[in-house]
Amino acid sequence: MANVCTRISHGLRTLSWVYGARGARRRLYRGFSLPRLPSSRSMDFALEGVHVLVTGASGGIGLETSRLFCTLGANVTAHYNTQLEPLKELLETFPGKLQPEQADLKQETSVQAMFARISKGTFGPVQVAVVNHGIWPSECVPVVDLTLDRWDHLISTNLTSSFLVCRENLRGLVNAEPKVKDKASIVLIGSTSGKYGEAGYADYAASKSAMMYGLTLTLKNEIVKIAPNARVNCIAPGWVSTETALRDFEMIYRSLATTPLKKTATALEIANQVAVLSSSTISGHVTGQIIMVDGGMEGTFLNKPEDL
Numbered sequence: 001m002a003n004v005c006t007r008i009s010h011g012l013r014t015l016s017w018v019y020g021a022r023g024a025r026r027r028l029y030r031g032f033s034l035p036r037l038p039s040s041r042s043m044d045f046a047l048e049g050v051h052v053l054v055t056g057a058s059g060g061i062g063l064e065t066s067r068l069f070c071t072l073g074a075n076v077t078a079h080y081n082t083q084l085e086p087l088k089e090l091l092e093t094f095p096g097k098l099q100p101e102q103a104d105l106k107q108e109t110s111v112q113a114m115f116a117r118i119s120k121g122t123f124g125p126v127q128v129a130v131v132n133h134g135i136w137p138s139e140c141v142p143v144v145d146l147t148l149d150r151w152d153h154l155i156s157t158n159l160t161s162s163f164l165v166c167r168e169n170l171r172g173l174v175n176a177e178p179k180v181k182d183k184a185s186i187v188l189i190g191s192t193s194g195k196y197g198e199a200g201y202a203d204y205a206a207s208k209s210a211m212m213y214g215l216t217l218t219l220k221n222e223i224v225k226i227a228p229n230a231r232v233n234c235i236a237p238g239w240v241s242t243e244t245a246l247r248d249f250e251m252i253y254r255s256l257a258t259t260p261l262k263k264t265a266t267a268l269e270i271a272n273q274v275a276v277l278s279s280s281t282i283s284g285h286v287t288g289q290i291i292m293v294d295g296g297m298e299g300t301f302l303n304k305p306e307d308l
């Protein structure tokens with residue numbers, strides 16, 4: 001480095017003498033052929049033609065995420081369970097870039113059948129899996145009154161299903177070509193409930209904690225045995241302005257009480273983070289991270305003045 005600096009200052013002194021200060025600088029730098037800045041500063045996600053599976057694509061966050069991936073040129077398998085209708089607009093807007101796939105992801109055979117159909121399709125093996133599907137219980141029930149049926153249903157719908165999707169995704173990658181494996185990535189959707197807990201929703205909070213910590217952190221170590229550059233990350237949203245979230249205003253108030261940004265996220269704000277983490281160009285060295293997309297939330301609101 002010292003050498004280069006000495007050469008520049010010597011060169012400048014000599015050229016200034018002949019061409020004047022500004023002309024000298026121009027000539028010297030031309031001689032050194034400094035790296036040029038790209039003419040466009042827009043960021044390339046390099047997701048063009050990458051096969052992305054979005055589970056729960058018929059829901060609020062999944063739909064916005066699927067739309068964003070289509071816009072970025074990815075080939076999107078948009079999974080749904082009971083509702084194809086919300087996906088119809090995307091199917092019309094992005095012909096040939098989006099294929100819908102139905103599956104009840106808590107059923108092992110249903111997940112396997114979906115991946116079998118996908119593997120026979122034109123998009124090739126799934127490279128980016130966005131494990132986004134999930135349910136939020138309609139009733140607030142403290143653990144003391146929680147039935148085993150509700151617990152089992154929630155855990156199998158949110159957590160066991162996520163394990164099944166990740167497992168089939170890994171199996172699909174085993175024999176994939178190196179260029180397919182190179183862009184492999186999994187993004188799981190957790191929740192602030194998984195970090196702070198959620199009174200009345202222990203089943204949901206437990207399913208998200210398991211996804212965010214045990215599953216994400218184990219998968220990021222295992223996936224590299226199959227695809228050396230593959231990455232696994234998790235995004236944990238706070239409240240998002242989707243129909244599901246806005247059902248319960250009391251809950252939103254309680255959550256925003258500790259959130260400096262004092263607002264819920266939009267589905268697009270979550271989708272943007274998913275795209276950033278999915279891109280092996282932008283996040284190629286990012287794995288095993290739990291990104292809180294929560295407006296700076298510090299926890300849940302526990303006590304009102306009268307409780308103290």
Ligand SMILES: NC(=O)c1ccc[n+]([C@@H]2O[C@H](COP(=O)([O-])OP(=O)(O)OC[C@H]3O[C@@H](n4cnc5c(N)ncnc54)[C@H](OP(=O)(O)O)[C@@H]3O)[C@@H](O)[C@H]2O)c1
Nearest residue numbers: 056058059060061080081082083104105133134191240245
């Ligand atoms: N919205 C929020 O405020 C918020 C906050 C934190 C975390 N999250 C998480 O973000 C994710 C998406 O949330 P969202 O608000 O977009 O939810 P949403 O609108 O209710 O959509 C949920 C999606 O999950 C699918 N799904 C439900 N049960 C399924 C099953 N058994 N098998 C397969 N798919 C199933 C639904 O499919 P069908 O509709 O086709 O049946 C739907 O596509 C969830 O994991 C959620 O826990 C959401």
